[in-house]
Amino acid sequence: MNQLTNAIGRDLPESIEGYGKVRPFAGAFATLPDMPRQAPKVKRALPSEQKLVEDIETVFKQIPIKDGMTLSFHHHLRNGDGVVNLVLAVAAKLGIKNLTVALSSVFPVHAPLVEHVKNGVVVGLDTNYMSGPVAQAVSHGLFPRPVVMRTHGGRARAIECGQLKIDVAFIAAPAADDYGNVNGVEGPAACGSLGYAIPDAQYADHVVAVTDHLMPYPLSPISIPQTRVDYVVKVECIGDPKGIVSGTTKITRDPVGLKIAETTAKVIKAAGLIKDDFSFQTGAGGASLAAAYYVRQMMEEAGVTGSFALGGITGYMVEMLEAGLFRKLIDVQGFDLDAVRSIASNPKHLEVSADFYASPFNMGAAVNKLDVVVLGATEIDTDFNVNVVTGSDGVVMGGSGGHSDAAAGAKMTIIVANLLRGRLPIIKGQVLTATTPGETIDVLVTERGVAVNPNRTDLYEKFKAAGLPLKTVEELKILAEKMAGVPESITTGEKIVAVVEYRDGTVIDVVRQSK
Amino acid sequence: MDLRRTMLFMPGNNPGMLQNGGVFGADAIILDLEDAVAPQEKDAARLLVAQSLKTVDYGTSEKVVRINPLDTFARIDIPAIVPCCPDAILVPKVESSEDIQEVARLVAVAEKPGQAQVKLIALLETPRGIAEAYRIAKADKRVVALAFGAEDYTASLGAKRTKEGTEIFTARTIVVNSAAAVGIQSIDTPFTDVNDIEGLVADTQLAKQLGFKGKLSINPRQIDDIHKVFNPTVQDINWAERIIKAIRKAEAEGAGVASLDGKMVDAPIVARAELILYLARLLGLAEEA
Amino acid sequence: MNELKPAQAGTLESNDIMITMAPGAQGSGVIIDLESIVLAQYGPAIKQTIAAVVAEQNVTDIYIKAVDRGALDCTIQARTLTALARTGVILQKELI
Numbered sequence: 001m002n003q004l005t006n007a008i009g010r011d012l013p014e015s016i017e018g019y020g021k022v023r024p025f026a027g028a029f030a031t032l033p034d035m036p037r038q039a040p041k042v043k044r045a046l047p048s049e050q051k052l053v054e055d056i057e058t059v060f061k062q063i064p065i066k067d068g069m070t071l072s073f074h075h076h077l078r079n080g081d082g083v084v085n086l087v088l089a090v091a092a093k094l095g096i097k098n099l100t101v102a103l104s105s106v107f108p109v110h111a112p113l114v115e116h117v118k119n120g121v122v123v124g125l126d127t128n129y130m131s132g133p134v135a136q137a138v139s140h141g142l143f144p145r146p147v148v149m150r151t152h153g154g155r156a157r158a159i160e161c162g163q164l165k166i167d168v169a170f171i172a173a174p175a176a177d178d179y180g181n182v183n184g185v186e187g188p189a190a191c192g193s194l195g196y197a198i199p200d201a202q203y204a205d206h207v208v209a210v211t212d213h214l215m216p217y218p219l220s221p222i223s224i225p226q227t228r229v230d231y232v233v234k235v236e237c238i239g240d241p242k243g244i245v246s247g248t249t250k251i252t253r254d255p256v257g258l259k260i261a262e263t264t265a266k267v268i269k270a271a272g273l274i275k276d277d278f279s280f281q282t283g284a285g286g287a288s289l290a291a292a293y294y295v296r297q298m299m300e301e302a303g304v305t306g307s308f309a310l311g312g313i314t315g316y317m318v319e320m321l322e323a324g325l326f327r328k329l330i331d332v333q334g335f336d337l338d339a340v341r342s343i344a345s346n347p348k349h350l351e352v353s354a355d356f357y358a359s360p361f362n363m364g365a366a367v368n369k370l371d372v373v374v375l376g377a378t379e380i381d382t383d384f385n386v387n388v389v390t391g392s393d394g395v396v397m398g399g400s401g402g403h404s405d406a407a408a409g410a411k412m413t414i415i416v417a418n419l420l421r422g423r424l425p426i427i428k429g430q431v432l433t434a435t436t437p438g439e440t441i442d443v444l445v446t447e448r449g450v451a452v453n454p455n456r457t458d459l460y461e462k463f464k465a466a467g468l469p470l471k472t473v474e475e476l477k478i479l480a481e482k483m484a485g486v487p488e489s490i491t492t493g494e495k496i497v498a499v500v501e502y503r504d505g506t507v508i509d510v511v512r513q514s515k
Numbered sequence: 516m517d518l519r520r521t522m523l524f525m526p527g528n529n530p531g532m533l534q535n536g537g538v539f540g541a542d543a544i545i546l547d548l549e550d551a552v553a554p555q556e557k558d559a560a561r562l563l564v565a566q567s568l569k570t571v572d573y574g575t576s577e578k579v580v581r582i583n584p585l586d587t588f589a590r591i592d593i594p595a596i597v598p599c600c601p602d603a604i605l606v607p608k609v610e611s612s613e614d615i616q617e618v619a620r621l622v623a624v625a626e627k628p629g630q631a632q633v634k635l636i637a638l639l640e641t642p643r644g645i646a647e648a649y650r651i652a653k654a655d656k657r658v659v660a661l662a663f664g665a666e667d668y669t670a671s672l673g674a675k676r677t678k679e680g681t682e683i684f685t686a687r688t689i690v691v692n693s694a695a696a697v698g699i700q701s702i703d704t705p706f707t708d709v710n711d712i713e714g715l716v717a718d719t720q721l722a723k724q725l726g727f728k729g730k731l732s733i734n735p736r737q738i739d740d741i742h743k744v745f746n747p748t749v750q751d752i753n754w755a756e757r758i759i760k761a762i763r764k765a766e767a768e769g770a771g772v773a774s775l776d777g778k779m780v781d782a783p784i785v786a787r788a789e790l791i792l793y794l795a796r797l798l799g800l801a802e803e804a
Numbered sequence: 805m806n807e808l809k810p811a812q813a814g815t816l817e818s819n820d821i822m823i824t825m826a827p828g829a830q831g832s833g834v835i836i837d838l839e840s841i842v843l844a845q846y847g848p849a850i851k852q853t854i855a856a857v858v859a860e861q862n863v864t865d866i867y868i869k870a871v872d873r874g875a876l877d878c879t880i881q882a883r884t885l886t887a888l889a890r891t892g893v894i895l896q897k898e899l900i
Contacts, residue, residue, distance in 0.1 A: 255735035256535050262739075393844055422818060422874030423842050447538045467799070483534070483572075484876060487845035530879040531819035559813050559886040566878040 008385055008437050010509050018124075018145030019499050025508040028408050028440050033361040038162030040205050043230075051232045052178045052214075056090045059168075059208050059231050065091070068098045069167035070126075072204060074197035075105035076172070076184060076333060080243025083172040083210050085112050086235065092121045100124035102164060104155060104196045104354075105401070108132030109243060117142055126164060128152050129399035138497050139395040141513040147498040149389060149511075152196065152332070153358025153365060153405035154503040159199040160355060160362075163505055169204035171197050171229075172238045176211035177219040180229025184334075184351075185221065185344035187213030189239045192313070192334020192343050194223045198353035201228045212238045223351060245336050250285075251316070256447045257287040260416050263468070264374060264445045265294030270466035271412055271459055273371045274298050278306040280326075281367075281406050282374040284314055284335045287416040291374045292316050299325050310357070310366055312402070313349075318342040321349060330366050332357040332402075358405035360503045367402075367409025374414045375403055378421075379431040382473050384438030384453050386415060387431035389500055392424045394490040394514040396498060400435050404503050407440040412459065419446040424487060425480030427473060432490060434509040435500060449476055491515060517577060518542045518797060519660060519702055519729040520745040521738050522605075524581075526551035527560035537573035539735040540742075545579045548592055549607050557588055561595050568599035579636065581605040585614060590621065597625035603634035603659065608667070610643040612654035619655040632657065636702070640664035641671050645686045648693035661694040662731060663687060665704035678706075678714050680721070691726040703727040709734045719744040747791045752801050758788035808866075811890030814875075814883035821875035823854070823887040828865035834858050840872035853877050857884040861893055 002014045006024035015021045023031070045051075053059055065071070071091075073084050084103060089112070091099060099122050101113065106125070111133040116122040125147045130138060138147050150158060158164035171194075175186035182201075184194040189212060201207050201224045208231045209224070218226075252258065264287070268274060280295065282288045293316070299306065306326040309317045313331040315338030321329050322342075329349045334340050343349045358365045367373075378398065379387040386407075391397045407413040417426045426446070442459060444451040449471035452460045463470055471479075493513035502508040523541035525532045527548045536544040546567065552560040564580060580601045582592040589606075596604070606618050615637055622633050635657040639645055645668070652661050665676060665683045674682040687703065694701035703722035706715045719730055719741050730741050747755070761780055765773035773780040795801035808827035814820050828835065836851050850872055857880075858866065868887075875883070889895050 256538060258736060259538055392842075423846060423876060424874070447535070485846060485849050487842070488848070490844055529817070530875060530882075531817065534819065534876055534879070558889060559883070562886045562889075563879065563882040566882040570876075570878040 006506070006508065008383065008434055008508065010434055012507055012510060016146060016496055016499060016510070019148065023506045025437070025502050025506040028437055028502075031504040031506050033161065035161050037160050038165070038203060040203055050178070051180050051229065053231050053233055056087055056210070056233055056235070057094065059233060060090055060094055060096070062231070063168060063206050065096060065168060067096055070100040070102055070124075070165060072102040072166040072169045072200045073104070074172065074194065074200065075103060075107070075129075076191040076194055076196060077189060077239035077244045078105070079107040079109045080189070080240035081107065081109055081172065082237055082239045083170055084110055086210070087170050088113065088116050088121065092116060092119065097121060098123045100126060102126040102166060104152070105129035105399070106131065106134045110134055114142065124148075126150070126155075127399065128155055129401045130396050131398065135396040139511070139514040141493070141495050141497055143497065146496050146510070149399050149498050149500045151358065151400040151404045151501075151503040152354050152402040153360055153367070154501055154505065156199045156353070156355035156357075156359045157361045157503065158505060159203045160359065166200055166204035168206045168208060169197075169200035170208050170210055171201060171224060173209040173211040173224075174238070175213045175215050175219060176209045176232055177215050177217040177226075178232055179217055180207075180209050180224075180226040180232050181217075181219040181222045182209050182211070182224040182229070183219060183221050184223055185340060186215065187211070189213070189237075189241060189244060190340050191244050192340040193331040193351040195332035195352055195357060196354045197224060199355055206230050208233060210235060210238060212236060245334065245340060251290045251293055252286050256418055258290055259447050260287045260418070260445055261290030262294050263447075263450065264291040264414055264416055265298055266466070266468060267414060267443055267445060267450060267463065268295060268372055268412070269298050270463050270468055272462065273412065274302050274304055276305055278304055279308050279310065279369055279371045280306060281310040281312075281370055281372070281410070283376055284312050286376065288374045288376055289314065289316060291416060292320070296320055296325060308369075310370060310406075313339040313343075315339060318349070321346070330357070358402055358409070358503070360405070360408070365405070365409065367406045370406060370410035372412050372414065373406040373410040374416055375407065377415045377417050377426065379426060379428050380415055380417070380441070380444060380473075381428045381431045381438070382477060384441040384444070384473065385431050385434045386436040386438075386441055387433045388435045389433040389498070390511060392421075392432075392487075392490070394432060394492050396511060400500075404436040404440070407436045408503065412442050413440055414443045414445055415441055416445050419448050419476060419480050420484050423484045425477065425484055427477040427480055429477075433500060433511050437502070437508065444473060444476070446476060448479060451476055517659070518794075519577070519700055521729060521732050521741050522579065522662070522702060523732045523735060523738065524551065524705070527564045528552045528556050530563060533563065533567045534571055537571065537576055539738050541576055541732065541735075541738050542729065543577035543579050543603075544573055545581050545605055545731075546601075547581045548588075549581050549583050557583065561592060565595050565599045568596070568601055577602045579603045579605050581607055581638070584608045585617060589618065593618070593621045594625045597622055597633055598627050598630070600630055601633060603636055605636045605638055605662065607638045607664075608640050608644070609637040609651055610641055611647050612650040615651055615654035615658060619657050622657070634659045636660045636662055638662045638664050639690060640667040642668070645689050648689050649696055652693045652697040652699055658699060660700040660702055661690050662702040663690045663704045664731070666707070678708070678711075678718065680718065687722070687725055687727070695726065700728040701726065703730045705731040705733045706737065707733060709736060712740060716740055716744060746798060747795045747800060751791050752795045755788035755791040755795070756801075758784060759792065808891040808893065811887050813886035813890060816871060816873060818873050819875055819879065821850075821870055821872040821880050821883050823883045824869045825887045825891050826867045827891060828867050830865055832865045832867070834864065835867045837867070837869045838872065839870070841874055842872070850880060853880045854884050857881050858888070861885075861888055861896055863888065863893060
């Protein structure tokens with residue numbers, strides 16, 4: 001078996017069984033698109049035809065869903081989702097086998113998937129993030145084929161460009177009408193933006209809206225239009241609201257996390273970015289969200305009006321919109337009830353699709369307009385490559401999500417992290433699983449110092465002039481190891497259990513079976 | 516004089532907090548063996564603080580240990596802690612000069628040959644401590660500061676502790692005066708409402724106005740705001756530089772007296788200007804002369 | 805060794821280690837049973853740290869159960885010493 005080495009020095013086989021030929025990562029912007037958009041077959045609906053069907057089983061029989069198909073789902077119902085389990089239970093009941101599940105993020109609630117794999121109902125998984133029993137099962141080598149891990153932007157690209165061909169898209173619809181119009185802002189399972197569902201609806205061969213809240217025709221607002229929906233199914237319950245959105249996402253109280261967040265805001269200021277039209281994306285919790293608090297204070301002190309905040313939208317960003325600190329919010333996913341309320345009622349709060357948010361192969365995604373993004377990491381190495389897929393024990397516990405996309409698009413990408421997580425140093429010589437390449441990561445902020453990527457001498461000079469506590473990433477690594485001791489390396493098995501694709505479809509790394 | 520704008524309490528039996536103590540930029544870290552530690556864990560905290568003093572890097576923060584009072588565990592704390600080279604010991608519930616002298620004696624016995632002398636900071640928390648403040652301040656050369664603890668004090672008075680602090684006004688000025696009479700620092704009581712930043716700033720401003728040189732703190736989130744209050748402002752620094760310039764001009768011209776803005780510049784004013792510039796340079800807020 | 809009693813020190817909080825000791829029969833040796841959230845990365849190092857402290861205190865027969873939540877060496881040393889003292893071992897002064 002021939003090996004090739006990709007642009008960040010990872011050795012990869014030329015092809016992987018159950019995946020195919022490996023196109024190695026060549027650089028964040030090195031690989032160009034070379035295909036047209038794929039197009040599903042054109043259909044027609046007679047004026048008399050009804051879309052509303054009795055149950056999911058009817059859908060399976062009418063399409064019909066066969067062995068080996070790819071079924072897709074979005075993850076806007078997060079850990080409260082009920083649709084994936086519902087649909088796969090029907091597949092199992094009907095004796096269908098060898099399905100590929102393209103679910104944009106996998107949560108603990110999706111644990112029944114493990115049984116379906118054991119029983120041969122499901123053989124393949126295509127996702128951007130995994131947590132819980134499924135992630136553990138993947139790491140222990142349960143799946144017969146390697147899992148394909150993408151970014152949020154990469155999944156949209158793969159769907160548009162034909163690398164991820166979806167036979168049937170099941171769209172969990174918080175609200176729908178009998179002709180298939182869908183939105184995410186009404187109903188007991190309201191979740192806000194349906195950004196990750198939109199590419200599926202546009203390109204799948206068959207689209208099924210599954211709702212527990214049927215509204216009179218015509219529904220408004222419309223996030224997914226009737227023209228792309230084949231079937232509408234009403235069920236008891238599509239998901240548990242408590243698992244979908246939290247009340248409000250809270251800023252960390254951990255004093256070290258707050259210190260890191262405060263330093264992050266100082267970094268942003270020193271870079272000269274706190275000025276009118278400032279645009280910003282940050283994570284939903286921990287030090288990332290706390291950074292928003294300090295950034296807000298700086299914006300208020302400087303009397304700045306930002307252009308937009310992007311993401312993953314939380315109540316905190318909604319507050320900033322309502323306070324006039326940003327002109328608009330660009331929302332691909334809502335994290336709490338405030339985000340849902342705002343998107344439903346405020347025309348300045350925009351719902352966008354996953355491809356608008358982050359796809360690398362279109363005429364410009366929203367991430368391209370970002371000044372700053374603040375992100376986390378499980379590990380970072382001395383080349384600034386970041387791991388967000390595997391934990392320090394080698395078990396899968398995450399995935400890029402929008403990480404690589406935002407890092408590539410933003411003018412300045414900041415990773416916030418405690419130098420030690422528990423006892424574990426966050427800086428390695430080489431990360432276990434590379435997810436986001438170092439060339440797109442500019443700054444690492446820890447509680448014991450700030451490291452700047454050597455390719456950003458412009459930032460280094462600014463930070464030095466501002467008196468920020470600068471250290472090289474190697475110095476921080478040595479400090480961490482002095483405090484905690486040098487950790488033993490994790491050994492893994494041989495079998496490749498997941499292929500980590502960069503946003504452009506090239507392979508940036510693989511995950512091997514954990515021991 | 517050492518900077519003690521903030522002195523941050525860290526619970527002595529909490530490894531996570533002790534190992535991160537140096538991160539918050541406080542002028543002093545107080546590793547607490549007393550109120551933050553349950554009676555049955557005093558031994559555990561003592562050993563943990565001892566090990567932390569030897570291995571944790573607290574950066575430029577002064578390493579202070581609050582031992583237990585003489586009538587409980589001080590006599591076990593001191594021999595365990597002093598050889599680990601803390602910079603200072605915070606003695607709680609000090610009520611007399613004899614208390615300080617006894618502690619100083621125990622510390623001297625416990626110090627290793629060649630070890631830098633361990634300083635003492637007396638925490639006055641009772642009416643008797645306040646009444647004896649001056650005698651306590653001059654009880655031993657090791658004493659570098661008097662600190663005031665208002666929570667226990669108001670409980671002893673039978674008065675209600677309030678944010679604006681009228682009930683502790685006199686005790687505060689006694690502490691400031693007693694310390695100043697001996698030429699040492701005074702440190703104010705902590706502001707206990709962690710969520711009230713405006714209240715913290717107002718309380719710290721009052722402390723500064725009364726003459727305190729710093730404040731005890733119970734939460735890292737308070738550090739930056741307290742520093743902002745105690746730091747010389749740009750106006751302070753500009754004023755001080757003008758004073759020094761006026762003095763130098765007068766000296767150069769052989770004039771007996773200097774004046775600025777129509778006011779005479781006498782010794783106390785020069786002293787205040789020099790202190791401001793000293794602080795400013797220490798904090799990197801002004802260039803070296 | 806027979807005068808020593810079982811004892812415990814430390815907590816299950818993050819960055820701490822809970823050490824439980826029971827005196828061992830003569831000749832049983834130092835047995836360390838370790839559970840840790842960072843077992844793969846620091847397991848051997850943690851055992852070594854505990855063993856070194858025990859050896860320095862001249863204890864030869866003891867059973868130690870340790871549940872680690874990511875404690876640094878100084879914490880492991882402190883908790884081990886505390887547990888030893890609580891079993892009745894008179895600690896050697898010069899640990900410095």
